[in-house]
Amino acid sequence: MARRSVRLVLALLGVLFAGTGLRAGDLEVHFLDVGHGDCCVIRTPQGKTILVDCGLSLMGWKVRRYLERQGIRRIELLVVTHPHPDHHGGARGVVDAFDVRELVEPGIPSSSRSFTNLIRRLGERKVRHTIARRGAVFTADDVVLEVLAPPDPLLTRGVRSPANANSLVIRLRSGEFRVLLAGDIEAETEAFLLRAEEDLRADILKIPHHGVSTSSTPAFLDAVRPRYAFIPCAFYAEPSRELHDRLHRRGITWFRADANGTVVFRLAGETLTVTAEHGRENSRLKVAPDWFKLLQQTRAVPKKAVGRIQQHVRTKVVALSQVLRQKAAGSWKEDLRRKAVKVGSTLRQKAGQIAERWREAVRSRLPRRTSSENTRA
Numbered sequence: 001m002a003r004r005s006v007r008l009v010l011a012l013l014g015v016l017f018a019g020t021g022l023r024a025g026d027l028e029v030h031f032l033d034v035g036h037g038d039c040c041v042i043r044t045p046q047g048k049t050i051l052v053d054c055g056l057s058l059m060g061w062k063v064r065r066y067l068e069r070q071g072i073r074r075i076e077l078l079v080v081t082h083p084h085p086d087h088h089g090g091a092r093g094v095v096d097a098f099d100v101r102e103l104v105e106p107g108i109p110s111s112s113r114s115f116t117n118l119i120r121r122l123g124e125r126k127v128r129h130t131i132a133r134r135g136a137v138f139t140a141d142d143v144v145l146e147v148l149a150p151p152d153p154l155l156t157r158g159v160r161s162p163a164n165a166n167s168l169v170i171r172l173r174s175g176e177f178r179v180l181l182a183g184d185i186e187a188e189t190e191a192f193l194l195r196a197e198e199d200l201r202a203d204i205l206k207i208p209h210h211g212v213s214t215s216s217t218p219a220f221l222d223a224v225r226p227r228y229a230f231i232p233c234a235f236y237a238e239p240s241r242e243l244h245d246r247l248h249r250r251g252i253t254w255f256r257a258d259a260n261g262t263v264v265f266r267l268a269g270e271t272l273t274v275t276a277e278h279g280r281e282n283s284r285l286k287v288a289p290d291w292f293k294l295l296q297q298t299r300a301v302p303k304k305a306v307g308r309i310q311q312h313v314r315t316k317v318v319a320l321s322q323v324l325r326q327k328a329a330g331s332w333k334e335d336l337r338r339k340a341v342k343v344g345s346t347l348r349q350k351a352g353q354i355a356e357r358w359r360e361a362v363r364s365r366l367p368r369r370t371s372s373e374n375t376r377a
């Protein structure tokens, strides 16, 4: 792809779920904004659909609506990279609404009830169930999906989270064009891939594990050398500063779900175009206030309290998402407005309280000389 002419188009679509207006006959890779979670829709030039992950269950309605608006009825492959709710949660609704032909997952032992229910539901619907490990290959028209990880047997050594470490890592290939979908892998799986694969190069990298600093190691990024990266993150769990620096230093153009919304890559012949729902590329936008970090650094406020405030904000965000879900069901407008106002005022109140406590903490730590000068003034 290095020699190919690559044109970047950033379109302000303006409407949250606007259709992408893409021409038939191109290879399309859609990274959906599902908040904290992954969802990637692949459409082959001949019109077949592959879905990799489906976000949290409360975002399932968005995935379904997106697929419907694309005119999709049948899904050849539903890939669940690992049994965590931010990857399989929305799958239940997809399975009920669309003609899913085959489920592909890594077969990691899981006690998650929602995942077990999903597998049972797929069984009832007679959907083919395939456990895939390194070496498996799936094809849809001329698009090839290669499974690069996890190996068989699964990775266990020095692994922090067995489910994350053994996420399915999929390389999409179409001619020379490559996309690497890296699930939630962390440094140990990246090291495994560096040992196992001679050539990890890809044009687009789906950044692993929502952009945390324990993934996307410099050696891994050097081996993949992507032109573009997509970071699937929500504003309340934003990617690490280290990741931005690593991408910036390597000249990799990145998009973030929280800043850019849904991002669509389209390969038409030799030309790759990018369409982002909103915002600009390479955003370092910080929506989550840095207060949390500042608070953690001040001795006046215990870490536990910071954790509780963060938890509270997250709960409110989830509640707001649930309200948005009701958009699909009947008379939602008035209810939505009232709830949004309520959540907004609570957040403002909490932010005010945090700011006040932080000001107090800073004041109490000022050197005595300064405070006496202040008193005189």
Ligand SMILES: [Zn+2]
Pocket (backbone or CB within 6 Å): 037, 038, 084, 086, 087, 184, 209, 210
């Ligand atoms: Zn995840």
